[in-house]
Amino acid sequence: MPMRAEDVHYCPRCAAPVVLQVKFGRERPVCPSCGWIFFADPKVAAAVLVEQDGKVLLVRRVNEPFRGLWTLPAGFVNAEEDPAEAAIRECLEETGLEVTLCGILDIRHGREHERGADFVIFYRGQVRGGLLRAGDDADAAAWFAINGLPELAFQSTRYILARHSSHVENISKSF
Numbered sequence: 763m764p765m766r767a768e769d770v771h772y773c774p775r776c777a778a779p780v781v782l783q784v785k786f787g788r789e790r791p792v793c794p795s796c797g798w799i800f801f802a803d804p805k806v807a808a809a810v811l812v813e814q815d816g817k818v819l820l821v822r823r824v825n826e827p828f829r830g831l832w833t834l835p836a837g838f839v840n841a842e843e844d845p846a847e848a849a850i851r852e853c854l855e856e857t858g859l860e861v862t863l864c865g866i867l868d869i870r871h872g873r874e875h876e877r878g879a880d881f882v883i884f885y886r887g888q889v890r891g892g893l894l895r896a897g898d899d900a901d902a903a904a905w906f907a908i909n910g911l912p913e914l915a916f917q918s919t920r921y922i923l924a925r926h927s928s929h930v931e932n933i934s935k936s937f
């Protein structure tokens with residue numbers, strides 16, 4: 763979970779108790795001893811929309827919230843990591859499939875649950891190798907026709923599929 767200002771009590775550099783001061787336009791925890799300022803940074807995730815033979819690649823979540831519901835292969839971007847590399851890595855970990863990315867589809871802002879991302883960068887990908895096998899944060903990985911989707915975990919997943927799937931015209935009214 764991203765560290766919030768109210769969770770910061772001591773300076774990580776010199777261990778002095780922090781105080782709240784207005785810095786760069788808003789109140790932030792500041793170390794009165796060494797001048798360290800806490801900036802709350804967004805958590806960033808990367809996801810990939812992979813379509814093949816008219817179907818979309820989805821994974822079933824192992825973790826709460828939304829355990830057992832389906833979403834696009836996705837995960838957090840590590841510090842220093844290229845989000846494109848994160849999308850490729852997460853897809854491989856969760857589905858066993860190696861993908862090549864063919865562009866950014868969208869960037870969505872807004873955390874959908876407490877441990878979720880603040881931003882998700884969505885890529886389009888194509889399978890270039892590997893064998894379909896669920897792993898990591900997913901206990902199932904499968905291809906679904908766009909008019910036969912399982913229950914989806916996230917609003918952003920629904921949004922991306924509705925807006926960016928190549929087969930969007932087939933999406934049922936209930937979607």
Ligand SMILES: [Zn+2]
Pocket residue numbers: 773774775776777778793794795796797798
């Ligand atoms: Zn300090």
